[in-house]
Amino acid sequence: MQRLPLPLLRTWLVLGSATVALAGCAYAPATGTPPSPLWTDRLQSLLPADVLLLGEQHDAPDHQRLQREAVAWLSARGQLAAVVMEMAERGHSTRGLPRDASEAQAQAALQWDNAAWPWQAYGPVVMAAVGAGVPVLGGNLPRARMRAAMAETAWDRHLPAPALAQQYQALRDGHCGLLPEPQIAPMARIQIARDASMARTAQEALRSGQTVLLVAGGGHVLRHLGVPTHWPANLVSKVVIAQVEHAPDAIKSSAQADAVVQTPALPPRDVCAELREQWRPAPPGQKV
Secondary structure (H helix, E strand, C coil), X not given: XXXXXXXXXXXXXXXXXXXXXXXXXXXXXXXXXCCCHHHHXXXXXXXXXXXXXXXXXXXXXXHHHHHHHHHHHHHHCCCEEEEEEEEEECCCECCCCCCCCCHHHHHHHHCCCCCCCCHHHHHHHHHHHHHCCCCEEEEECCHHHHHHHHCCHHHHHCCCHHHHHHHHHHHHHHCCCCCCHHHHHHHHHHHHHHHHHHHHHHHHCCCCCCEEEEEEEHHHHCCCCCHHHHCCCCCCEEEEEEEECCCCECCCCCXXXXXXXXXXXXXXXXXXXXXXXXXXXXXCCCCC
């Protein structure tokens, strides 16, 4: 059986790159400008909420800009309780840092993995919260616990059968059909365990009258499949999916998300060719 490189455990879920907008709006911000009224109006329409989930496509800079602007807008109104991020592990946070903390201090506090999650993309989101005195909390399942999660068959029973089948297919598609079939169920368990970790982190950060902002890949925030499936019914959450134009997959119903925000298309990129190259066996005699 082919052993998966650990960086792939953050999985290229394609569910979040949807093309059908549910009461969606187009958003094409310019660098350095104030938040678009379209975006802030959308945020306002989704409140109040205990947790606001923002799903992104990881390589879309406009999506990280939306996150930063949401942090700034909510914190300026005293409505932001905390920011929970998939991009840092549970157990690490910026709590205790002063508002004028440096980027290096924030990275150290979160034990940030720049190789997996470029600070250039996510640093502005983190620092907007730190500068506002709002804690940033790592929500992801610690890497040290991922192998145990792969073997935890109890996760196979968390989702209804149709949703679990959708999770399996997302893993196949997100890895371009290269993931060995015996790895599908273990990888799905990791995804579900990661969602549970983020859900628990957000729930622990709840504050009356405020909103926790949760930032993760689009597949992790879907209401029927991801983080929201781990919360009690009385926790009020709203799901926003950011999607690039011409993305290959579609949100099928309002049961998956409360709103979709479209951003401009990205330059063409053959992700599957990149993955095939990454997984290409090394020539005989070459060390790996």
